[in-house]
Amino acid sequence: MVLGTDGPTQVHSTDVAYPGGVAEQFEVRRVPVASLRPPADALREEAESAEHVRLLAGSDAELPSIVVHRATMRVIDGMHRLRAAELRGEKEISARFFDGSAQDAFVFAVRANVWHGLPLSLSERTAAAGRILRSHPQWSNRAIAAATGLSAKTVGAQRRRLGGAGSDTTSRIGRDGRTRPVSSAEGRRIAGRLILESPEASLRVIARQAGISPGTVRDVRARLSRGEDVVPPRQRARGDSAASQDPGPAPACPPAAGAAADVGAGPLEQEPSEIFRSLCRDPSLRMSEHGRQLLRMVEPHVLDPHLWDRVAESVPPHRAQIVSALATQCAERWQRLASRVKADDVPSVV
Incomplete structure (x- = not known):
């Protein structure tokens, strides 16, 4: 952090890692004022404040270093300081260089101008969030919120208004730089399979492999033990509505699942998902290698x-x-399995 007359200047980017690095990692250099250019895209709705420029120029303190995009020599952070140096008649100014794309430079500029000096207004931060949603749709709502000083809820609402920027991606990059699924539904299904394969595996190991939190894995394990669907109803409902407005009839469950339903209920008297959950409750299947494979x-x-x-x-x-x-060959193998199970004749593997 640099302290100066225009307030504390946080010279780092968002918490999300991206090319260009952190400006404060680079040494301060004296740069000719005449070589610098204003930003290509203004962050503010109005031009620089002449009053603020005069205030900075009238100070005896050395102006804090500005941040410059090396590739274009455009000022990312510090236009008021640059104007103050020009007003003082200075030929050079202290600067740090940012290496990265123009899109990343814009994010840096937003982050640097959210709070210090003349903070960006709510409308300016909202407009900046919209641009970042378009240039970095793979970033999570929280990551963009951290860069713009908005709430994740506000960013999410703006993403929806913009037509769901990044909605076609199954995962997003969080503030810590890690990639996580947009919905934990798929992660839950993966965790369910891993639990069936390795019941003794720890929560953290499964969480790391499935890309979800240990707490979510704990919930998945509890749902499996109760014979429930590993994906909560609300998540299933969201997934179904997103898949299609008219998805058509659900595919039939293979006969093998119906044949293994609870005693007293015929194959057609239960939903396939209910039959599957009843199978998951059966220790003779869960605790054997071939049962888990089934x-x-x-x-x-x-x-x-x-x-x-x-x-x-x-x-x-x-x-x-x-x-x-x-697919036809696979269906025939399922049919042979169904016939063998129904006849209580399972000496060989399909």
């Missing part, structure tokens, strides 16, 4: 009814025939 094989058929629609749409035309033939 659960993993069945899971994608029953927990995400719209998965197959999305998969079908993703198949390129030149691969459609071979994918169709392969």
Whole structure:
């Protein structure tokens, strides 16, 4: 932090790591005033304050270093200080250089001007957030909020107004630079599979592999023990509505799952997801290697009814025939498994 007549200047970027580094890592250099250019995109709705420039120029204190985008020699932070130096008749000014893209330089400028000197107004910060949403849609709402001095809720609302900038991405970069899924639904499903594969694994190990928090893994484990869906109803509802306005009928569950339903209920008397949860409660399946493998094989058929629609749409035309033939072969193997299970004859593996 640099202290000067225009207040504390925080000369670092957002907490998100990106090319260019932190300006304070670089030494201060004397730069010819005539070589510097104003920002390409103004942060403020009005031009520099002449009164503030005169206030800085009239001070006997040395002006704090400005920050300059090395590639363009445009001032990122310190235009009032530059104008004050010009008013003083100085030929050089102290500066640090920022190396990075123009988009990252803009983010740096916003962060540096949010609080110090003449802070950006709410409307100016909101406009800046809109631009960052367009240039850095992969950043999380909290990361952009940290850069602009807004709340994450406000940034999220603006993202929706802009047409969901970054809504097509499945993950976003947080303030700490780590990439996390936009929705924890997929992470929960991954955690569920990992728990079935390695019941003894710790919460932290599974959390790291699934990309979710240990607390979420704990909830997934508890849901599995109760035979519930690992994804809460609200998240499932959001996922279903986002998948399609008219998703069509859900694909049928393979006969093998119905044959293994609870005693007293026929295959057609329960929803596939309910049958799957009942299978997950069965220790004879959960605690055996082949039982867990069966659960993993069945899971994608029953927990995400719209998965197959999305998969079908993703198949390129030149691969459609071979994918169709392969799917038919897989279906035949499922049918053979169903017949063997129903006949209580499972000596071999399909």
